[in-house]
Amino acid sequence: MSIALGVDLSTQSCKCIAVNVNTLHIVEASSVVFDVDLPSYQTINGMHRSNDQPPVVTSPTIMWAEALMKCLNAMQLLPSADVIAISGSAQQHATVYWKLAQGDAIAASTLEELAAFLSVHDSPIWMNNTTGRWCEQLRSAFPNGDAGLQHVAGVRATERFSVFHVAKHLSTEASTNTTKAVSLASSFATSLLAGVVSGTDFSDASGTGALALSELDWCDAVFEHLGVPNGRTLLGALTDPTVVIGRVANSSLLSRYLKSTVDILPFTGDNPSAVVGMGLTRAGDVLVSLGTSDTCIVVGHRGDESQLPPNTYTFPHPLFPRELVCHMMVYANGDLARRRVKDAHYNGSWELFSVALNETRTDGNVFCTTGPSPKVGLSLAVNEICPPISVPPSGLDVYFDGDSLIDVLSDARYYSRLAIEHRALAMVEDIAPLLLPSSSATATSTGRLLITGGASCSVAILDVFADVFQRDVWVNDTKEAAAFGAAIRAVWGTTAEGDQRASLLQRIEAQCAGRKMTSPIKYGDVTFARNHLRRAVAALTKVS
Incomplete structure (x- = not known):
């Protein structure tokens, strides 16, 4: 039985799942909860918060590496299994700062040796909202301000996005100049597997706020307006999330758990990976998550971002980054x-x-x-x-x-x-302009409507969404969508293009279809x- 591994390095935990390549069924899983299983780092909910106002919010970078080691070590099938590929996801926006340059070897066999290659040991994460000064700097300098930035990068100047963390960090270490490269949490994990400091994939790069969506390349104007002229050098070359970047390095900290024959697909952000894990593979598909806050993600075609709602975050689809994008809106009142x-x-x-x-x-x-x-x-x-x-x-x-x-x-x-x-x-x-003309009475009638989250257990609530969207409502019980999506991407990246991928896409959609719960009046x-x-x-x- 051939196996693909999917990892999710989230805010509070690390999870790993093994998937049968042929059936896409999960055959084993493991998890590490940071607060419980790694108490020496003294985190609360996986993070540290300073007493400042607003607080500086970080996570210990080495904790993520140790969590990956413990998670893989707990997978009992690894010593004998035929693992063909691994990929993963990580919390978006978090940043890691290296003394090494992009492409440099990470010659570390212990966590202590790895720590010596970091210029700082605490990574700013998505909850760190201390970059308002740099947001305003970019907003003021960029042509047409926030609207212009959203048109280019798919997001407005928002404090949690990585490029503002980078600009703040570099301003504080200007005299020492010790940071030679920057990873996101996702590319940090990729780097640990590959044994070299590796670049960021297209999808998670959108979480920096510095990706030019139309070109799938870094936006130099963002770097220049923020005083980070070497942004390209720091963040490295962008990678296609569907292409194998190499195999597990013998020198990797993680090589004791994985053979050197295992292919590596770039890790990406948790939101893009969850899109795959939930089976959103076609333009018009919509995912609604009803939780503490409510989230709506709609899949659309690239190049159709002219009518984005102001608070939309857009990222390339991790299976079809050159054809499709995902538009995500978050509503606080869930x-x-x-x-x-x-x-x-x-x-x-x-x-x-x-x-x-x-x-x-x-x-x-x-x-x-x-x-x-x-x-x-x-x-x-x-x-x-x-x-x-x-x-x-x-x-x-x-x-x-x-x-x-x-x-x-x-x-x-x-x-x-x-x-x-x-x-x-x-x-x-919000999503009507992204689908069909807003004057159409059937503006929401094509594509799948998938609903997840706590409120999705109420059929009465699902009925309302069916009626308003004029779509059948489907519910997917996948508990670890980001890790599952990572495993699917590992399979996808090692499957030949053409008929084989077309067949795999059908299996992905069937596996993720979930249950039809209700239909609209x-x-x-x-x-x-x-x-x-x-x-x-x-x-x-x-x-x-």
């Missing part, structure tokens, strides 16, 4: 907002919340925003980022009944429906509902 409605109007009962959803679907009013007295509303618990809305500590509610702004709904059943419809309609509003033009949503958002923005 589970917290739904719980706020449940507690305020349904005595804290999810059952009553769902009953209200079911009753308002079956009484002929599929949308609150249709019928003789259309209704729309938003209930927010925390500051929203998509779109930016300030919310007081007590929360914020805006409701319309027809054209009238009201304080209380006459039928309490509609509070739950408005809460879920708001989220679904907001996503439709047909309705008319969605434009009226979306117009009411725009009015409610405008009202909230004015109130805030």
